[in-house]
Amino acid sequence: MENLIKKLDLSDYITSFLKLFAREKSIILEGDINIHYKIISELSKYNINQPLNVENLDSQLMHIQKQGVLRVYEIYEFIKIINYFLYLKKFNFEGKLLEMIDKIIIPADILKICEYFDDKANLKDGIDEDYDNIKQALYKNKEEIKQSLYKIINSSKIKPYLVDMQVHFINSEECLLVRGGFNHVLSGSVIDRSNAGFFYVIPHSVSDLKQKQSDLKNKQEEILFKLCKEISHIFEKNLLFLKFINKEFDKFDHYQARIFFSKIGDKNFILPSKNAENRLVDFCHPALSNPKPITIDFSKSVIMITGVNAGGKTMMLKSILSSIFLSKYLLPYNAHKSTVVSNFKSINAVLDDPQSVKNDISTFAGRMVEFSKLFEVKNAIVGVDEIELGTDSDEAASLFKVIIEDLIKNDIKIIITTHHKRLAALMASNPDVELIAALYDEENQRPTYDFLQGTIGKSYAFETALRYKIPLGVVKRAKEVYGEDKDRLNELIERSSDLEREYKQKIEKLDIEIANMQRISNNLKDQKEQLDEHIYSEKSKLHKEYKDARDEAKKAIKAKMVKESHQHLNISHKMAKEIQVEKVQEEIEFKVGDRVKYRNTKGVIVSIKGNKAFIENDMGIKVQVMIVDLSRSGNPPPKIPSKKAVVTIQKSETGSIKLDLHGQRADEAIENLDKFLSDALLAGFEEVLVYHGIGTGKLAFAVKEFLKKHPRVKSFEDAHPSSGGFGAKVIKL
Template sequence: MNQQTELEQKLDLNDFLSTFRNYFSREKSFVMEGDTNRHLKFIDSFEGTEFSEPPKVEQIWESINVVKKFGTLSLSQIYEIVKITKYFFYLKKVPFKEPAKSWIEKINIDSYFSELNSLFDNEGNFLDEADERLRSISLGISEKRGEIRDSLSGLLHAKRLEEYLVDRQIHYLNDRETLLLKGGFNSALKGSVIGRSANGYFYVQPDTVGNFVKKIRDYEQERERIYLEYRREISKKFQNFVPFLRFIDKQFDVFDHYQARYFFARSFDLQFIKPEKSKTILIKDFYHPAIKKNPKPLNIDFSKSVLMVTGVNAGGKTMLLKSILSTVYLAKYLLPMKIDSFNSKIGSFKNIESIIDDPQNVNFDISTFAGRMVSFSEILKSEDSLIGVDEVELGTDSDEASALFKVLIEKLIEKNDKIVITTHHKRLASLLGSNENVELVAAIYDEERREPTYRFLQGIVGKSYAFETAERYGIPKNYVSQARVVYGEDSEKLNELIEKSTNLEQDLIAKNEKLAQKLAEVESEKEKVRELQNEWREKLEEQEQELQKIYKGAISEAKVSIKAKTIPDTHRHMTEAHKLYPDEKLIKDERTFDFQKGDKVRYKNSEGKILQIRGEKAKVEIGGMRVDLPLSSLHKAIKIKKPKKVQISVEKPKDQAFLRLDLHGKRRDEALEELDQFISNALLQGWEEIFVTHGIGGGILAKAVNEFLREHPRVHWFGDAPPNMGGQGAKIIKF
């Protein structure tokens, strides 16, 4: 097992990456050499273009070596090369966007390979239509097989064989057609015994059939001789194309890397994230692929040099460590993951080191702690590393280990390494807690459900819950009480203080979430009011246009009447103008009146309260006066509760700000409706540029968004976001 595979297993990524590797056309390492930005641009250029995945192909470097040594390739080896060139001929017809378009156009393939493609079918069989001799052989074999069937059918119905036939079927034994006969058949039929049945009967191939079979073998030998001619001719021709074969083989591998990542991301709605040059790690909504049951998103700010995770066993500490290392590992090799790529930042590291398992090994006489020391001695020699250590004090006295690891961690900080540490001992946390390069994180455990929440509070030390766990799993309470006494009153108070601080932090988070929900409700009510205003504004504009039209018509008729020469003509034109005067029924009120007694209503610029409703009228108290008003003249008074003043600080990038819409998980119609409304609101508020995320997924939503934006009259320009802002899964739109 190599180091890369070992790390994948430690991080619980082996199943996820095994699924990804299935998307390759042929087996290879997923490490891509070259510029990550360039690779990401190529993958992004596939978005919105439908094309087929490449066929499964074997390695051809051995075939190239055979050609170099003037050897002769088999038809199967030739077909593997044909599959590659045939796929590139297909790609040249696909309307890719840049830079993939130019790259594929620059790959020149000699016309000879197009001719070669026509010699094979899609299963790799050499086509008989390519050579008249082969067609003649195929017809000859087909005729002989027909004669064999006729001959056997005749024997099955021959009277002289009736007493020897076990059944009336043709049996295939060792790829030969035979009859199943009883003993003594020699007097009625000449043939060769091919085998015996379990009941002692004989499988016999008649001599007449044997003659046909011999003729078929002669045909097949002739066909193989012709195949050999083609194999030698093609292999000799390939000698002139050795540099090209090496080139096209390499280009196929490059494209295979791109297409595998693209189709894998699209299949599972995953995002690409480009590694930053800095060492900052900011993770937003990352889902570790190993968590299948009730997965929860991980959010963590790992800006400092050391992240020390404390808390109860099985509280999610190890999964946090694995998730951080996993995001860096996947980003390093440009492998897609389920993450908010727009708000996340992943640093670049030359080495990713993990000390997660128990290194104790009886065969090599090495203890757990000694194994840890071996690992740390190697890490101290490396540079530019992200290091993950699970249960750092494992295997020795916790106080001595805390002192030792304090020094080792400080040395790693000096080397500019980044370290994630998990522990349920508070001694090391207290020693390093005052270091400005160390961030303390507590894993939150759900005591009632007895399961990790995968939520983490930064800036505090987590509680171990050792005594509570002991009681839950059957240790007598009086034993636990004695243990608490031994543990000490001060230590127990420290535990209580830790628990209180954790609870306060969780309460604060819950209150903030509740406040955010209330603010969202207020915004929703405000949106309803805006929609109502827009609706009536549109109706008023329509009526205004209609009245303008009528007004212009009436004026026109009036002018004609003034110019009329006779009184009857004048009266006639005035009558026409009067007809154009708008009827009172022109403006229809299409509202449904669902007023009730006690409702607060608005009449023109005043507000009042309904005292009584009779038919189409209501008695309303306005400013101390009671008046009867038509229901059609009333509107419900809408009051928006003013939220309590809350001071919120929002940090925006200095260089740009976006109005953002997230369409992840929306159905096509629902997403387009939201996008339409979002654009309208942005235009009303004066925004010149907005940002929309839709993800990669199956490509359906992305395609629908593209089509919608192309048709929108106010959209001046739109395009894919930069790789660090979501790439092909997001759009920047300018009005």
């Protein structure tokens, strides 16, 4: 990782981030990045102080596990962590953050230990009586030493030998600075000499007090050791909790460091997405002091950057890889919130010249070693600077074209910079390749550091040489050697690529227009079907009005003129059949398996016989219909939710519970009866009445046999005498 950070010029950026950690650790934040992102988003809403600097406690945890005794400062490191979580528990968090804080339950005996120490890791008063007494004795002893020294300084005998009137602190000892011969008036020990040759002396009267001070400190250390032993024993009992809270502290340290880092320079967190879209918006590379924001779409598998020398191609490559790297480890950076990057398992940067005398490897051979490793990885992003480096450009173009095409199959995204137009021209026709050109301002003769997608850029080598102080005469001769023909050839290559891309864009535009025309055609067909349905509906209304009128007529003439009434009814039937509404319909040939529409129901053709067809509708009901009444339906049957099955049957608007077959031949009557039953089933009727009369009995027999064979007829019987008796049938469906 360090090597990649260095290649991407992110070293200073990462170092500045690491300084925000409370203790030294890696930038890697382990766990689900989506959960981390949610917690960071929630945590950033609160104004929370950064945690105090804490030492790494792995060795201390191991020491506790082995029943060792921690020192006071080591115990206080644990207390700093616990106090920080006590501070966090004061906030009214919500969501994932609240869940995380609620998991941290601090044991009561640990909480008690937190009250032992003040902010400077000193034991508070009242915790241990003996410790308090010694502390008081040490303070009194210190005052006695101070008074003794001032008494000696103010003595008239010693004044001639004093260099100054100050008390000096040398080698952790209070002493006086005196001249030679001091031993005539002062009894003491020399502990050091000054640069001027004077003596630093501790008076013997002070030495006795110092010895007493030393004895008191030893007793104080004994009491502290005893207390540390007790605390270490409590820590041992709560070892699992200490390990847990130590790990949770690192997690919160990661969160807090990232939040504070994002506030420096108003950076944004860009969460890696799972889709293939990749787009940088106003990205600024952190290594640049005054960067020009980059906006680029790199969603395609191969991004080939060409164009002017020193025009920002390599920095563009590093910017793309840097954005992927920083998003992968959830580090904020300067880019617009609309930036979208994918999540890659690995990031590879082939930027340096691998040539090495020590390893006996050439530039091209080193590049081949790097590329050979890529065939073993998947879901990776690779950045290659100056891909043709180290070998013949024509051979390299052919080789790298094939290599790149194979790497695309391994789900590898490749970012390439190159000056050789042959490779760009070879790859331009590939739909997975995006060409990007670094632009040059010919008027001002300098790069613009802008980029244009979809074209091959010119290198402007001669212009760049002039800009970097190469003599004009040298550049002119170089242009003559280069020749106009080769310059024209490069222009033709660029123009050919531009025309090819323009051709593809036109094809895409035509495809869109064709799709629109197809959509319009389908809409017109739907409108035609709706018009047909409207016409059919109007016809059905006319049928119903006629039926109502006929029923009224039957009631009026029921008691008399029976024969004449039947004749009139037959005439009315004939007239009803002659009611025709012209239906706008094109000739369609149907076959078994086609999805069709019959009135308000849709289904699949099961069989075809003559001008009739059996269809099974989406509710599983099989009905026989006339082919002319069918129309195509490309829509699949509606999906039924698995949790609750709901079946909806559209009732037929023309359904009737009665059918009169008087005066009809057997075959004609059976055909009408079949259609009548189909309509009744669609209408949802459970019981219908059919009049066939008695006569010779042929029609009654034909009706009876048909009903026996009909799959949807549950039962049938002769009607009640008031409803026709033996001349009618009550049919249950």
